[in-house]
Structure formats: structure tokens, C-alpha cells
Amino acid sequence: MGKGDGRGVLGAAEGIAVEQTLDQATGSPSSAAATDGGSFLGIPYGWPLALAVVALIIVMWIGREPMHRIVRQTFFFLGYMFMRWGTAFLEHGRNARAVTNEKIASFRADELQDRMLHLEEKMGKRTEQLARETGPILKKLDKATHELATSANAISDINLEDAAERAFRAALPSMESARGLTKVEKTIAQNTARTMNERLAPLRPALITIRNESPRLKEVAEKLVKIEHEFNKNASDVNKAFTEFEEIVRSEDRRKIASRASIVVPWLIAVLITAIALSGVALNFFLIERPMAEIVGEGARIGGVGLPTFAAIIVIFLEFVTGVILMDAAGFTRLIPAFHSMSAAGRRVMLVVSFCFLSLFSVMEMTLSIVREQIIEQQRETDRLAAQIIGPDLIARTAPAPEGAASAAEAPASTAPQRANVFGLELSTFAQLILAGVIPWLLAAAALPLETIIRNSVFILSIFASFALIFLAFVCKTISAVFKNVGVFLLAVYDFIIFLPLYIQRKVQARGAGADEPPTQRQKEPRQKGRKAPASDEDDAFVLSDPAPEKAPNRDKQRQPEQKLEKAS
Amino acid sequence: MIGRLAIAACALSLTALSACGLVTSTNRSVFFVFDVSGTYVKSVPDATKIANMTVAKLLPGDWVGASQISACSFSEKEIILQRQLPTTPSLASQAQRELFEELKAYAEQVKPAKYTDIRGALAQASAELKNRPEPERFIVLFSDMVGDYSKACDTSQFELDLKGIHVIAANVIKSDPGDPKKYFDLLAEWEATVVAAGGKWSLVSSPDQLPSLVAGLQ
Structure with missing residues (x-):
């Protein structure tokens, strides 16, 4: 038996010696072990890994307090910050809505x-x-x-x-x-x-x-x-x-009052009318753009826009402004505040002046419409002359013949067909004349829905802004909730990992406390815990104390330092 | 009177806006160069007609110049006309008609030259265009593009400066129908010369392409 035992021990010792020799031969025992049994982060499976896990748990247990603080500071503070922003946005959104409601009510x-x-x-x-x-x-x-x-x-x-x-x-x-x-x-x-x-x-x-x-x-x-x-x-x-x-x-109930006043429907109607008026503006623009070259010249561009085009746009704007003044002076609109405080005589003067200006614009447009026809006629004549000089032989060689060049080259000017005319003007020119005379007045009428558009747009934008703020508040509060819950989850996971040393710690602490305190008090303690958390629980990760309770009576005073932090952030 | 006042007011406004860099010009300057050498002189009337087509499509405020390629082209004597179209459309139309007449009159009395100093003509046109304020500059060459330099005016080695200038060769007649390669080589050579001088080269094969290219019409 003893011999056998001795052999056995010897055999085992020999085996170890052989194994060690083999390990030394390879020069890296761990790597060999890893190759044999695998590893986790370079730590071989088995007792080294177990030892490392235990060491990690102990380190985590030791570093529990600072780690808890870091998680709290990071996630809870961010959550709290977003909560504050959410609250602020919500407040601003509600205030904006209240202000808008008030404005709508006062307008009504x-x-x-x-x-x-x-x-x-x-x-x-x-x-x-x-x-x-x-x-x-x-x-x-x-x-x-x-x-x-x-x-x-x-x-x-x-x-x-x-x-x-x-x-x-x-x-x-x-x-x-x-x-x-x-x-x-x-x-x-x-x-x-x-x-x-x-x-x-x-x-x-x-x-x-x-x-x-x-x-x-x-x-x-x-x-x-x-x-x-x-x-x-x-x-x-x-x-x-x-x-x-x-x-x-x-x-x-300002909201109820505000909701009674219709904003969108008059706004849509006004937009529709203005869109129609703007199509008139486009028509007007094409009518006066070309003849404006006779007044301001051609060849320059202002901000990428041709000078006659620019001048035509300016004229249309001036007509529109005159129209706005006319409508305001007549009392149809209230776009210009100065007219509100003006005397009736002053308003009458402004009415007459703007009426005269608009009449002049009307006359000017009528003149320009005639000039436009003259320019077109001159251009046509120049093309005809060019075609005559070029001759039909060269025109035939050109792929797309110039506009009416071939016919013009062959036909003399006197044979041009006579068109119907009114007061010596061609029918199309006469139509242009009427259009040019009417359009400035129609443009002035476009000032009527403008007031509704401006006022109701402000209301609509205000309502949208308030809704946007409320939505932003919702997003911030959601993010806040996410941060807070992620923090809670991380703390729970952390404590779950170190539950064993934590449990031992609590037992030891409880026993130590039990030895110091009288038994009657020890018996009472669990009951008290049920009602109110002891002071030592402040450090307990499972009891999550919100850094800023929502319903604290002296809330503002308590949050002052945090507000400073928020401002700093 | 009102028109003048309006123009004066516009001029003042434009001056003020130019100072801010907001105002830019859309005008172009076009310089027609007619080859009057023995091989091309017969094509000059056709060339003037094509030039007329181009002039008809120019806009108010554009500038027009014309010269001819002769034995010594780099000379003021070879300049036929220089004129800026008025900025108002009605006056511009009138000026265009006058230009038609001038070009027509030139085509009727053109005299052939012994030599073909194309480089000198290009240098002359380039020098004229360089002095123009218009942002777009064109030289329209009506020539067979075959240079023939006299000893007195040998500009064949002269280095051209055509930066910012678009050179368009129009109505280039084929002087040797039996050798198309020579024709294409010649055009390629001129293209290389123009591009090397900093210019842009275009070849117009049909008369209607020229107004489109110069006036930017479709």
C-alpha cells in the first residue's frame, strides 16, 4: 500500500515535472493553456479566470461608492437637466399659447x-x-x-x-x-x-x-x-x-374664446385672393418689363437680375405700396399704424394723393404698353431689313430660318396685311392698353386680403411655435426618463454583480449594529424602515433618491445651485 | 425730360450699386474680321450677310467692331467700323439698321489684298477688345484660315494674347477640296494656337449657328 502510494506520489510528481518541462519548452505556459482550454481577455479559463472574477468583484465592491456617484452624476444629472429643459419648454410653450390665445381674443x-x-x-x-x-x-x-x-x-x-x-x-x-x-x-x-x-x-x-x-x-x-x-x-x-x-x-377660458375665432379659413381665402392677385402681378410684369428698357436702358444686371426686369419689379412694388396706402387711407385696411392716429383730414389728403399716384401709374403702364408694341414693331422691322439684306439664297442655307425672314425678304413692306384697329391702335395693343390701365387698381385691391394674411399668419406661426415648444418639452422629458432609467439599470446591474460581498457587508453591519443596540430597539428597526428610510440608506444603491424631488415646498431655493450648473452647461 | 431724369436717376443708382459689386454687365463686344485675300474676297459679301444676321440678334448696349485681314492687318487703317448699340431698344434697332447699311456698303466696295496676315488681324482685334469693358468678348473670323505673310508684316511668330476672348471661325471655305486632311489639320492648328493664347475656339459650319453662339440664343 505504502509502496503503491509512494509510486503513485512519485508518478504524480514525475507527471508534474514532465508537464512543467513541457511548458518550459514551449516558453509560455499560459498560452499553451489558453490554446488547450481557451481564455477570456487573455485570462485562461479555470482558476485564473475565477480568481480574476473574484478580484474584479472585490475591486467593484471597494469602488462601489465612487462608481455609484459617477453613474448618478452622469445619468441622473443629464436626466435632470433634460427634465428641467422639458419643464422650461413646456412652460414657455404654454405661455406662448396663452399669449396667442390672448392676442386672438383681443383681436376678436x-x-x-x-x-x-x-x-x-x-x-x-x-x-x-x-x-x-x-x-x-x-x-x-x-x-x-x-x-x-x-x-x-x-x-x-x-x-x-x-x-x-x-x-x-x-x-x-x-x-x-x-x-x-x-x-x-x-x-x-x-x-x-x-x-x-x-x-x-x-x-x-x-x-x-x-x-x-x-x-x-x-x-x-x-x-x-x-x-x-x-x-x-x-x-x-x-x-x-x-x-x-x-x-x-x-x-x-381664453382657449375657448380663441378657438371660437376662425383663423385658418379667412387666412386661406386671403391667400387664395392674393395668389390670384399675384398672377395679375406676373401678367403686369411681362407687360412692362420690355418697355422698361426704353426708360432705364439695357445691358446691366443687379444681383443677377436684368435692369429692365429689376425696374419692372420696383414699379410693381411701388404700385402695390400705393395701393396699400390707398386702402389704408380709405379705411378698408389697418396695415399702417400711422393712419390710425391721423386726423380725418390728413387721411383724406393721403387718400387723394395715393389715388393720384395710382392713376399716374395706370397712365404710365398704358403708355408703356404702347411703347412695348413700338419696340416689337421696330425689332420686327430690323429683322425684316436684315433678312432683305441677307437675301433668300443665304436664308435657304441656314437650317432654321430667322423668324419670318424668308417671307419678309421676298415680300415688300407695303404688302403687309392690314389688321383691325381701334382708335388707330391694333386690337391687341388696345387690349394691352386696357389691361395696363386696370392692373394697378387690381394690384391695389390685393392689399385688402394682405391684412388678414399678415395678422393670421402671425397667429398661426405663434400657435405652431407653442406646439413645437410643447413637443420639444415632450422630447426632453422622454430623454430625461431614458437617462434616469438607464442610470437605475446600471446601478442595479452593478450591485447585482457584487451582491455577495454586499450581502456579507450588510450582515456584518447588521450584526455590529445589533451588538451595540439594545434588543428592543433592534426589533423596532424593521418597522421603522417600512415607514422611513434610515440615514444609512442614502448610500444604498437600491434606494434611488431623486436629486431634486418634484414636490418640494422650497423647490426654487433648493434648485438654485443646479440652475447655475444648468446655465454653465 | 422725364426720360432723361429717369436715366440720370438710374445711372446714379447704378453707380452706387456698382460700388457694392451688385451690378454686373450683360453686354458683349463682337469684332468681325473679314479676310480680303485673293482666295476669300469673293466670299466677303456672304460673310457680311452672316455678320448682319449676328448684328440683328445683338442686344442694346452691345459693341460691334469690324476689320479686314490684309497684308498688314495690325493697323488702324484696316478697321472698318466700331460702334456701340444704344442701351434703349428703339435706338438700338435704328443703329442696327445703320450697321446693316455700313456692312453692305463695305461688301460692295471691298478690294482684294495680296497677303493674308491673320495673326496681325487677330492681334488687332484682341487689342481692341481688351480695351472694352464688356464681360463677353468675341472675335468672329470670316476667312479660309490660310495665312500668307508678307516680309514687311511677318507676324507669323507673334505670340497672341486671347485671354477671355472667344474666337469663332465662320464661313471657313475649303480652299483645297482635294485634300480634306489639310483643311482639318489647319483648323486643328488654329484651335491649338487660340487655346494656347488663352482664348476659346469655336468653328461655325452653318450661318444660323453664329447668332446663336454670339447672342446666346437657342
Whole structure:
């Protein structure tokens, strides 16, 4: 047994010695081991790797606190920073929306105020008119009523029974002298008829008056009903406008008020009208571009744009500006603030001046349209002359013949066809003339929707900006949440890796604390933990304390240093 | 009066804007060179007609010059005309018509020369164009491109400076129909010469191409 054991030990020792020799022969035992069993990051599998893992865990356990701080500082701080930005963006977005709502509401209030003033003015004028209209009507009414009353009195004064009785009595003497019954009847009837006729004689004018006055009275009554209806409608409009105005002024729900005012639809309509006007501008531009070369010359470019083109654009702008002034001075738009504070006389002067300028522009464009035709005609004549000089033989040699050159070269100028004309102008020139005269005025009308476009564009942009800020806030808060949760996850993974030394540490700490404290207190501790975290838990990674609690009462004061940090970042 | 005031105001504005570098010119200067040597003189009337076609397509403000290739071309005597078209279209049309007449009159009374000093003519045209402010410069050569220099005016070794100039050879007649290679070699040689002198070379084979090339028309 002992011999055997000795052999065995010897054998093992020999084996090791042989192995070591072999390793030394290769010169790299680790590499050989790695080749045999594999490695992880150059550490061979087996006990070296296990040792390295244990060492790493210990190092991680030792460096737990600083590593936790680094993760917290990095992820939590970034998360917090994004949260702050998100909050700020949200606040700004909401404020922007509130400001926009307020602006829209105030604009709507202004609109209603204008409408009320307009209705009031209309009602005032109507009242003046009403006094003139109702005066004669009332007189007529009074007269008709008086006459009707007189007639009614006259009718009521007549006692028909008494009249009949008197007639009968008056007929009695003649009845006595009469012999025959037929004669008696006849006499009674005659007397009655005469007496009744006499009695009813004053009644007839009254009845005629009633017959005449009744339709007039009806007409007057209808007029009055109509006037009352109009008045009621205006009053209702004013009341409605006033109610809305009051609601706008007093209501706390600004969003509701703002959402009532339509912004997009008038804006779209205005854009459509302006687009149509701009197509007119393009037409105008092509009409005056060529003849502008006669005024400003050709051959230069300003910022890449030909001089006549540039001049034509400037003229169109000037026409447009004049149109804007005209519309503002006339009170149709409110684009220029200076006009608001200007006196009525001043505005009238500006209106006349801008009207004169626009008329001049109109005349100028008409002249340019004639000049345009002249230039085209001259150019055509030059081409014709060039073609004549060149001759048909050379023209035939050119692949695409110059415009009308061949025919022009062959045909003399006198044989050119006579075209229809108006006042000595060709029909096309006459049409151009009309177009040139009308376009500046149409361009001026384009200023009308401009006000709506500018104002509503500002509202639309403001609303979009507020939504963009709110969306940005959402993005920032999402990023913040991502950072925070990634931080929490990393801390959890870290502590999971070192759970064993951490567990031992806690046990040891608990035992040490248990030895120092009385047992009753030790028993109470878990209950207290359930309610409130102990001071030592601040360092515990599993209890994640937010660096800035959301609902702290003295929030602003606590966050002051962090705000500084944020500014610095 | 109003027109003059407007032009004066525009001139002032342009001066102010030029100072800022915003204003650039679109004008071009075109110099026609007619070969009047014995082999080409018969083609001069056709050449003037093609020149007329080009003049008709020029824009107001463009400059036109013309000279002839003779025995000693580098001389003021060989310059036929120099004229700038007015900047207003109506006056420019009038000036174009006058140019037609001048070129026509020249074609009617042209006299043949014994030698063909093409280089001298190119140097003359180049010198004239260098003094012009127009940004685009063209020399239009109406010639068979066969140089024949006299002893008195041998400019065959003269180094040309054609920087910024577009040289267009138009209506180049084939002087030797039996040897096409010679014709193409000659054109290639001239192209190399022009390009070496810093210029741009173009050959126009049909008359309608010239106005398109000079006036930038499609």
C-alpha cells in the first residue's frame, strides 16, 4: 500500500515535472493553456479566470461608492437637466399659447367692438332717418285716428230707434187722411226712408273716412312693424356682439374664446385672393418689363437680375405700396399704424394723393404698353431689313430660318396685311392698353386680403411655435426618463454583480449594529424602515433618491445651485 | 425730360450699386474680321450677310467692331467700323439698321489684298477688345484660315494674347477640296494656337449657328 502510494506520489510528481518541462519548452505556459482550454481577455479559463472574477468583484465592491456617484452624476444629472429643459419648454410653450390665445381674443374683441360701433352708427343714422320717416306717418295716423273717432262719435250719436219712431209718427197725419191701406203703407215707407236718410246723412262721410283711412292705417302699421323689426334685428345684433364682447373680456377660458375665432379659413381665402392677385402681378410684369428698357436702358444686371426686369419689379412694388396706402387711407385696411392716429383730414389728403399716384401709374403702364408694341414693331422691322439684306439664297442655307425672314425678304413692306384697329391702335395693343390701365387698381385691391394674411399668419406661426415648444418639452422629458432609467439599470446591474460581498457587508453591519443596540430597539428597526428610510440608506444603491424631488415646498431655493450648473452647461 | 431724369436717376443708382459689386454687365463686344485675300474676297459679301444676321440678334448696349485681314492687318487703317448699340431698344434697332447699311456698303466696295496676315488681324482685334469693358468678348473670323505673310508684316511668330476672348471661325471655305486632311489639320492648328493664347475656339459650319453662339440664343 505504502509502496503503491509512494509510486503513485512519485508518478504524480514525475507527471508534474514532465508537464512543467513541457511548458518550459514551449516558453509560455499560459498560452499553451489558453490554446488547450481557451481564455477570456487573455485570462485562461479555470482558476485564473475565477480568481480574476473574484478580484474584479472585490475591486467593484471597494469602488462601489465612487462608481455609484459617477453613474448618478452622469445619468441622473443629464436626466435632470433634460427634465428641467422639458419643464422650461413646456412652460414657455404654454405661455406662448396663452399669449396667442390672448392676442386672438383681443383681436376678436376689437373686431366685435368695431362691429358694435358700426351697428351703433348704423342705428344712429337709422334713428335720424326714422324721425323723418315716422313724423309724417304719425301725423297721418293722428289725423286718421281723429277722423275715425269723430265718425265713431257721430255714429254713436245717431239713435236709429228714435229716428224710426219719429218717422212713423210723422207719417201718422197723412195716414189718417189716406183711404186705402196701400197708400198708408206707401206713405209710411216714404216717410221712414226720408227720415232715415236725413239721419244717416252725417254718417256717410264718417263711413267714407273709415273706408279710406283703414288701408292707410294698415300700410302705416306695416311700415312701423318693418321699422320695429329692423330695429329689433340691429338691437339683437348689437346685443349679440356685446354679449360676445363681454364674454371675451371677462371669460377666464381664453382657449375657448380663441378657438371660437376662425383663423385658418379667412387666412386661406386671403391667400387664395392674393395668389390670384399675384398672377395679375406676373401678367403686369411681362407687360412692362420690355418697355422698361426704353426708360432705364439695357445691358446691366443687379444681383443677377436684368435692369429692365429689376425696374419692372420696383414699379410693381411701388404700385402695390400705393395701393396699400390707398386702402389704408380709405379705411378698408389697418396695415399702417400711422393712419390710425391721423386726423380725418390728413387721411383724406393721403387718400387723394395715393389715388393720384395710382392713376399716374395706370397712365404710365398704358403708355408703356404702347411703347412695348413700338419696340416689337421696330425689332420686327430690323429683322425684316436684315433678312432683305441677307437675301433668300443665304436664308435657304441656314437650317432654321430667322423668324419670318424668308417671307419678309421676298415680300415688300407695303404688302403687309392690314389688321383691325381701334382708335388707330391694333386690337391687341388696345387690349394691352386696357389691361395696363386696370392692373394697378387690381394690384391695389390685393392689399385688402394682405391684412388678414399678415395678422393670421402671425397667429398661426405663434400657435405652431407653442406646439413645437410643447413637443420639444415632450422630447426632453422622454430623454430625461431614458437617462434616469438607464442610470437605475446600471446601478442595479452593478450591485447585482457584487451582491455577495454586499450581502456579507450588510450582515456584518447588521450584526455590529445589533451588538451595540439594545434588543428592543433592534426589533423596532424593521418597522421603522417600512415607514422611513434610515440615514444609512442614502448610500444604498437600491434606494434611488431623486436629486431634486418634484414636490418640494422650497423647490426654487433648493434648485438654485443646479440652475447655475444648468446655465454653465 | 422725364426720360432723361429717369436715366440720370438710374445711372446714379447704378453707380452706387456698382460700388457694392451688385451690378454686373450683360453686354458683349463682337469684332468681325473679314479676310480680303485673293482666295476669300469673293466670299466677303456672304460673310457680311452672316455678320448682319449676328448684328440683328445683338442686344442694346452691345459693341460691334469690324476689320479686314490684309497684308498688314495690325493697323488702324484696316478697321472698318466700331460702334456701340444704344442701351434703349428703339435706338438700338435704328443703329442696327445703320450697321446693316455700313456692312453692305463695305461688301460692295471691298478690294482684294495680296497677303493674308491673320495673326496681325487677330492681334488687332484682341487689342481692341481688351480695351472694352464688356464681360463677353468675341472675335468672329470670316476667312479660309490660310495665312500668307508678307516680309514687311511677318507676324507669323507673334505670340497672341486671347485671354477671355472667344474666337469663332465662320464661313471657313475649303480652299483645297482635294485634300480634306489639310483643311482639318489647319483648323486643328488654329484651335491649338487660340487655346494656347488663352482664348476659346469655336468653328461655325452653318450661318444660323453664329447668332446663336454670339447672342446666346437657342
